[in-house]
Amino acid sequence: MSLFRSSSSYENRQASPVTAAVAFGIIIIIALYFGISGLIGGGKVSLDSAFESGMDKGSIVSGVPPYGAPQANLDYEHGVDSIPIGHEYYYMILSEDQQTILLVRADKHFGENFDSESYKNINGTSIKGKVRMTSSDVTAKFSELTQLDEPELKYIDTTYVSRSIKWFIIAAINLLLIIVLIVNNAVFGRNGRPRGLVGAVTGLVSIAGMLAAGYLLIYNILLN
Template sequence: MSLFRNSSSYETRQASPVTAFIVFAIIVILSLYFGISGLIGGGKVSLDSAFESGMDKGSIVSGVPPYGAPQANLDYEHGINSITIGHEYYYMILSEDQQTILLVRADKHFGENFDSESYKNINGTSIKGKVRMTSNDVTAKFGELTQLDEPELKYIDTTYVSRSIKWFIIAAINILLIIFVALNYAIFGRNGRPSGLVGGIIGLLSVAGMLAAGYLLIYNILLN
């Protein structure tokens, strides 16, 4: 008899939403931190000055590159178990006298702004990005493919704003998930959930939100 009572109490035991609140809240806090810190720069520097005097990590560099690579010098692919998550595209840009090279991380279409023979900036495109350091893997890859054989490489990350936006999207999705869990608990109790068409739609949106947030989280971590 005691065995049946224990089984019954186990089946009717109500799950607490506290764990979900904590997990979602931690993700929100971390996402907001990385999103905000990613936008904050250590000062603004013109591209001409960066060519002449170098650039410091964290500074925001902007200007019009006179010359650049018409295609990515390095397409670094990130993935998990042969599943591609995202790409990092690195391009070399050159000063007016073509004596100084800087490294830029941009989207895959960035090279289309430069002539395939002269490397001139034919579209007059400008760049604005935050100075960062390449990862060890990217630095090693550049050592294999180019003459940029240095222990550390600085680059201008023109994707820093879009990367921060992704962090904010992750935070927003998890805030919505917190609200859903709270409303569900307040209306239906710990184990209750909406049923029927409404319940199916809410459940589908919740799963889609968690999958989207999970993908963006992995994407930002791998391509950080």
């Protein structure tokens, strides 16, 4: 009798799809929050104005930098337990009179727009980014490289749109996982699973989705 009761108790304790759906739902809410808030700026500022008067955190700066570094002044690599996750590339851009320097975070090819000797913007490339503050680790690295003695640095993040898109992708993947859970529960019951080719494809899609969402989540957190 006790064996039958234990078996029944085990079945009753099986994980409910509702629990998983709630967890995925929480991730969706968090991802949408960061995705939407990442796109919202505190006002638009021209790059010329930023060079002359500075820039406020959260504002959106756009314009054509006259001069810039032909390669990243700082390539900051992020990883987990020696496993590389992603890179941050920081470049210095200069005003027309070359007296004012601003910091830009961009992709690894951004420096190709500037001449290696004169530092002129040979491609006429423009930038648009959200003003943010560097992390303590990045500030410390710049202090080592450039002898800057500031508690934190402002920079123009030209990757802010792509970062928000990654948050939206995370939300979309988790929404897909919730749909798979609902359909599976409706068709096969609480603890049922599709078999054969359908089961294999569903399992692979679910695992791939969770791995992709997990990677993007770690990426966005580390490179925040």
